[in-house]
Amino acid sequence: MVQKVYDYIICGGGTSGCVVAARLAESTDSNILLIEAGPDCKDNENIKMAGGWSKNFDSETDWNLVTPPMQGVDGRQVKLSRGKFLGGSSGVNGTLCIRGTPQDFDDWQIPGWSGDDMFAYMRKVCMASSRPMRKTDLNQSENFHNKEWFQAEEKAHGYDGPLHIEPHDMAPISELMLKSMESQGLPLDHDMFTTGSRSHGCGHVPRTVHKGLRSTGADFVMNDYHRPNIDILVDSLVDKINFDSNKRAVSVDIVSKSGEKSTVQAKKEIVVSSGSYCSPALLMRSGIGAKEELQKLNIECLVDSPGVGKNLLDHLIVFVFYEVSKDGLTNDHLVYHGDAAMQAYLLYKEKKTGILSTFPFGAFAFARLDERLKDEPLWQEAQKTAPEGRDPMGLTKSQPHxxxxxxxxxxxxxxxxxxxxxxxxxxxxxxxxxxPRSKGTVTIKSTDPFENPVVDCNYLADELDLLVLSEGVRFGNEIVMNGAGTKDVVKGSWPADLTHHAFTKREEWIPHIKKEATTCYHAAGTCKMGNDDDPMAVLDAELRVRGVTGLRVADCSIMPSLHGGHTQMPAYGIGEKAADLIKAAA
Incomplete structure (x- = not known):
């Protein structure tokens, strides 16, 4: 039964929001309301079964966002699927734990958010202590389960949290790809995606899966980790946040799936954790945003904050498929051949093993492209105005392209x-x-909370993005076609009527990229934090919304710039950091 007054209200039950709620509930004298727009997830088999991820899209468990046509990708619209249920996109993502590099977070230049800080929060180490982490440390976030073959950097992991993580046992084609990557100049470093210590190399990526079950943000507030001082309200949208005469956030207006409206008060703080698309939309509906844009929708502007919904960043991804000449190298025979799909499902149901028990990604690598780009006129010209020690993409040598x-x-x-x-x-x-140098926007068309925001990713608007991506795709093709592990097993492109396997020039890849490039679901930056001299900063260094009190944002929208990794682990880290900031303020 939802009460009328809580100490803390968390608007959004996704990856970060669940963490914030769980950590605040550790103070037993506080009560917390966690509000999620989508349904509960406990009975959704396609969440815990990592191989069922795509079944959650294009339905009520998907936000079903679609961009407008974007010029940089040949006028295409791109589907931006996001998890709409308790746990959010941690229940539909690729399960990958790729943290980026410490320099990515140092580049934010915001006190308390250095690379050391963020890497510690991504495994949840006691921030009050500078001693090395021990396996006996309690209250961590990560719960890492190693395997005999995986060469883990033990001090880089946590071992006592709700988030279960383990290495992935690879298919033969992935082992061959690691050999190809090594032979093409990418040294093997098993746990490089945990440590962030290498910008050019290949390795394995631990996953948020253990014993066949996906681990999600919802695990922080459910089952063994559920606490009686957390109330969870699902199938309910936060319409807007209300403020008193002193511009203090005091309550939220909620609309249920059936249209029933209610208002709940917060005695201490309200936290917006609705993601990089919906967090700025909620702020705008509440009167925080660019004044001119709000006035067009007849929204009274409480705070003229021009950065709300701006600075949208995402990682573009390009798929290139190849056919192999030998049976059993890939896992296609476990899904597509004969009645394999049914057999795979029955195996999972009975033993929680098999192809559906994990996510079908294999070998991974980071790469710098300095030598490959150094003679490109566009690269050379851009380097003339790059800051000292930085390349045209704004990166140091310690950060991958x-x-x-x-x-x-x-x-x-x-x-x-x-x-x-x-x-x-x-x-x-x-x-x-x-x-990416190309930045997009999030706007709203009306004050209706059921109407999705308008998300324009503005992909490949900057010509340097296209230059780097096309050279990267070219390098990837060389790894497959010339690498020691795969050169003798690849027959050519898939489907067979494509000929991209034979491309040798960067320019040959550009039509394919414009036709195929899509989101990697790493949206960030739309409620960015920043220092006092940044007029586009929506938040201060403690995630407080500028211009009001009692209101913070805690999700990947707070990122000033997008790190070189995947957003799952930073989302957990941001939730952990936000909870500590809130506790310190209390």
């Missing part, structure tokens, strides 16, 4: 539907662009 990762069978976004059902096998290498 791109990431490579492979699939262990044919598959990806739903446009990839040329399945190898006739006992053939295929896989993809995916190239992901880090540090």
């Amino acid at each position: 791109i990431e490579f990762f492979t699939t262990e069978l044919y598959g990806g976004p739903k446009q990839y539907d040329k399945y190898p059902i006739d006992k053939k096998s295929a896989f993809a290498i995916c190239t992901e662009l880090f540090s």
Whole structure:
């Protein structure tokens, strides 16, 4: 039964929001309301079964956001699926724990948010102590379960939290891809994606899966970790936040799925954790945003904050598929051939093992492209105005330009539907662009909370983004076609009527990129924090919304710039950091 007054109200039950609620509830004299727009997730098999991820899209468990046509990708619209249920996108993501590099967070230049700070929060180490982490440390976030073959950096992991993580046992094609990556100049470092210590190399990526079960943000507030001082309200949207005459956030207006309205008060603080698309939308509906934009919608402007909904950043990804000549290298035979799909499902139901028990990504690498780009006129010209010690993308040598990762069978976004059902096998290498210079926007069309925000990612608007991404895709193709592990097993492109496997020039890849590039679901930056001299900063260094009191934002929208990694682990870290800031203020 939802009460009328709480100490803290958390608006959004996704990755960060669940963490904030759980950590605040550790103070037993506080009561917390966690509000989630979507349903509970406890009975959704396609969340705990990592292989069922795509079944949650295009339904009521998906926000079903679609961009307007974007010029940089040939006028295409891109589907931006997001998890709409308790746990949010931690229940539909690729389960990957790729933290980025410490320099990514140092670049924010905000006190308390250094690389050391963020890496510690991503595994939740006691921040009051500078001593090395021990396996006996309590109250961590990560619960890492190693395997005999994985060479873990033990001090980089946590071992006592709700978030269960383990290494991924790879298909043969992935082992071959690691050999190809090594032979093409990317040294093997097993746990580099945890430590963030290497900007050019290949390795394995631990996943938020353990014993066949996906671990999500919801695990922080459910089952063994549920606390009686947390009330969870699902299938309910936060319409807007209300303020008193002193501009202090005091309550939220809520609309249920059926349209029933209610108002709940907060005695201490309200935290917005609705994600990089919906957090700025909620602030705008509440009167915080660019004054001119709010006035057009007849919203009274409480705080003229021009940065709300601006600075949208995301990682672009390009899939390139290849057919292999030998049986059993990929996992296609476990899904597409004969009645394999049913057998895989029955195996999962009975033993929580098999292809559906994990996510079908394989080998991973970070890469710097300095030598490959040094003779490009555009690169040379941009370098003339780059800050000292930085390249044209704004990166130091310690930060990768791109990431490579492979699939262990044919598959990806739903446009990839040329399945190898006739006992053939295929896989993809995916190239992901880090540090995008192109920035997008999030706006709202009305004050209706049921109307999705308008998300324009503005992909590839900056020509340097296209330069780096196209060179990265070219390098990825060379790894597959020339690498020691794969050069003798790849027959050519998949489907066979494509010829991209034979491309040798960067320019040849540009039409494919504009046609195929899509989101990697790493949206960030739309409620960015910043120092006092930044007029576009929505938040201060303690995540407090500028211009009001009693209101913070805690999710990836707070990022001033997008790190070179995946957003899952920073989302957990931001939630942990936000909770500590709130506790300190109390």
